[in-house]
Amino acid sequence: MAEKKYTWHKIADHISELGFADNNIAVTELAGKKICIGKFNESIFAFAYKCPHAGGVLAEGYIDALGNVVCPLHRYKYDMKNGRNVSGEGYFLKNWPVEIREDGVYAGMEAGSGIWNIFR
Numbered sequence: 001m002a003e004k005k006y007t008w009h010k011i012a013d014h015i016s017e018l019g020f021a022d023n024n025i026a027v028t029e030l031a032g033k034k035i036c037i038g039k040f041n042e043s044i045f046a047f048a049y050k051c052p053h054a055g056g057v058l059a060e061g062y063i064d065a066l067g068n069v070v071c072p073l074h075r076y077k078y079d080m081k082n083g084r085n086v087s088g089e090g091y092f093l094k095n096w097p098v099e100i101r102e103d104g105v106y107a108g109m110e111a112g113s114g115i116w117n118i119f120r
């Protein structure tokens with residue numbers, strides 16, 4: 001299988017700039033789109049701003065003891081690492097790889113992904 005190719009976008013000069021709220025979730029932008037960054041066990045994860053179920057704002061949810069983000073609207077849970085809907089409703093939470101580098105925090109978008117996919 002071909003390895004995934006990513007285009008890396010800087011989302012902050014430093015992790016401290018992301019401005020995590022008390023629920024360990026920060027809101028930032030990736031290529032002009034709002035996304036969430038979740039912090040769990042010293043790692044950070046990037047995922048969609050809104051819940052794929054009915055658009056609940058995930059930044060207003062919380063992270064449970066296993067590292068899942070829980071939507072504030074109907075409490076569906078998603079694994080921040082891979083977007084799996086671990087509470088079993090069959091949705092998928094879009095997520096992006098994140099890297100903390102010397103000069104900042106980067107999130108990777110898969111080449112050929114993004115809003116333009118819809119027109120292909």
Ligand code: FES
Nearest residue numbers: 051054056071074
């Ligand atoms: S909108 Fe998130 S669980 Fe329904």
